[in-house]
Amino acid sequence: MRLLGKLTWAAIPWNQPIPLIAGAAVIVVILMVLAWVIVRGHLPYLWREWITSVDHKRIGVMYTLLGLAMLLRGFIDAIMMRSQQALAFRAPGYLPPEHFDQVFSAHGTIMIFFAAMPLMIGLMNFAVPLQLGVRDVAFPTLNSTSFWLTATGALLVNISLVIGEFARTGWLPYPPLSETTYLPGVGVDYYIWSLQISGVGTLLTGINFVTTILKIRAPGMSYLRMPMFCWTALAANLLIIAAFPVLTATLAMLALDRYLGFHFFTNSGGGNMMMFINLIWAWGHPEVYILVLPAFGIFSEVISTFSGKPLFGYRSMVAATLFICLVSFMVWLHHFFTMGAGGDVNAVFGIATSIIAVGTGVKIYNWMFTMYGGRIRYATPMLWAVGFMVTFIIGGMTGVLLAVPPADFQLHNSLFLVAHFHNVIIGGVLFGAFAGITYWFPKAFGFKLHEGWGKAAFWFAIVGFYVTFVPLYVAGILGMTRRLQHYDVAEWRPWVLAAGVGIIVLFVSMVCQIIQLVVSIRHRDALRDETGDPWNGRSLEWATASPPPAFNFAVLPNVQGGEPYWHVKQHAVAAGQLAAEPDYQPIEMPRNSPTGFITAFFTTITGFSLIWHIWWMVGLGIAAAYGVFVWFAWRDIAEYEIPVEEVARLDRERRRARQEWLDAHAREIA
């Protein structure tokens, strides 16, 4: 038995310059950042305030940063794919097939699991407890562990760039291709273990948030007084609890096939590969809604705030959200109508798929009626929201088209499908993430993002999106299938080239986003928000300071109706002064804990050694994980107390800023 399992020097792709240079560049950047952090003495601060933090706001920010970094990585993959196809007309292009296959597999995996998911979970982490008017989530240390497990998964996928290879299966490892008969390398194993580990993190997030939303809300915050984002977060996390175990079970079966020669999905020995496809989509379709429902919630908040009106049809919005939550489990077969399950089965799933669009339709009308008659301010978050509505309607209609089985037989696995799901994921989830980030950024950091660069980013993004994906719809109708490394049909060429132009426009948008961040940080004093309520908001997160203190609210708000902060604010404006100072009490908060980070450290080792069959290290990693569990369970002090003077001091500061705003507001009116 070899000490390092399958791992040898040959695992590093010395003969492939692209991953090698990219990997080297990333390593150099990481080392430079690390060196800067250590030399400047920031390490203790980072460890104390961020890495070991169990504060939901900090964890939310870290999730969002992880999502943005991985979005960048996935976007680079996208540029490689578009440029390869632009070059590879009757030519080999610059990416050999085995590398191209890894690029599109990594692109899909990273974008869904390590960009879109962390962005949505990050925004939920940041905003949900604030909107519910409470101090933290139900299980703060578990929350930190969830984050670090997600980061572990992202790390393993990125390690595959320089040590070994990634899967060459597409973003879902369909058997029999993903079995060892056809892909004996470590690519699929990287996929399996990075998703198993981050999947556990996501499941724990789901448990954490459902418990938080159902059991921990400010006094008086009944279900039908919760902001819409909390409702969509609840629905998304219910879906996580019900769907992610399916992913875990399915990938575990695939792992048993690959590692121990089981016959779940093999060609021989009674394996059944269609079982994999059914199981993976029983997770995969709810996953679509896990991503887009929180985005719907963000748009609801943004549209209502920037229209200066309560959300139209709140109750129908709640009903539509829960309807989507339920029906999302009854449509999975539309991903493989071509399986040949027969006309009756296909008809049932085709009709269910068309029906689920009704829920989204209700939402679109509600958003439009929210805007109708409102005083609309086209700030950057609102631009993303309006861009989303237009784009998502188109994506929804092509989705309903694909839901018709006879049409699907023509369009299955074509670029039309690729254009459809990018239409809904970019137009829905990504626009939602950008809207949410610009909307809540001043709450998290105390200053707004630069509006000019944000608007530029929006316009380049929406133009770039259409220039990239409308041509792909056309190419798909012309019969171009997805994942082609090269092609020789002349009719496709102009459309592929147009898409290549589109990705350049999207690249400009990305540059604008980065400039926006840099410019905003440099001009943060000019962009500073002292009031804690920069957008004239309506829900409780705007009732506290920006950035909020660790305990969020000095006294838990007493909620009297829907849109609690809006009513409090109107009372204060009418009276010209804030409500009487509350009776401050000392506050107990959970102590920071390195448990999550240490767990993730050993999980990374365990995952890496599972991928490379280094069995002694697997045993060591699991033993260490158990050790961490016992060590954490043995702790005696889990909480610390913030003294009443500190609570009073911070809250009086906030009240002073609010009173100043009230006085200025009164002068303005007079």
Next chain:
Amino acid sequence: MSTTDAVVDTRRGVDPYKIGRGGYGGGGRATGHGEGGPASKSVIVGYGFWLFLLSDIVLFSCLFAAHAVQRNATAGGPTGPELFDPSSIALETTALLLSSFTCGMAAVATGVRNQLWTQIFLLITGLFGAAFLVLEARDFTAMIERGASPQVSGYWSSFFAVVGCHGLHVTAGLLWLGTMIAQIYVKGFRPNILRRILCFNLFWHVLDIIWVALFTIVYLIGEGR
């Protein structure tokens, strides 16, 4: 930690009529529908753990589904009924059900804060669990010796996966049980220890629920065919 605090807090956790009526941050009177502010910690922990257990049941349901799909995929190899040993399965079932009973007795002893009987019943629970595992391991070896390894066919793959996954859960439960015994011994009936005892009880009973489903789907239906 003061003992009086512990008593007050846990009475709140154990009394079913107090569900959702909590002391999070100062005496909220939640009815479970959330009008009264955050629920008590024991409610939150129990609720969260139930959600985890539900997700675990979903995981098992996938394995059950896989076994149902592959019930005839024996690929020319042996079938289940040819190799099942009904008396051994009956013994396993008995051991597991008895362990659930003793686990419940441990909870009763915890309710009256009797350290000695709590430990004794937890120990008996662990012994029954270990006996179950030994019997199951014996079954597995016998089957593999008679040519029914998981590599033989889809049927045996799914059989070993679903039964083995339950066995792994029992193993993890035993590790937890050992840690729990040590914790109760060292730390006594502190509020957080009591919440963990509650969660362990839930976990152990759910293993029983899954075994009942497994017994029916894998063994009874298998025998019937």
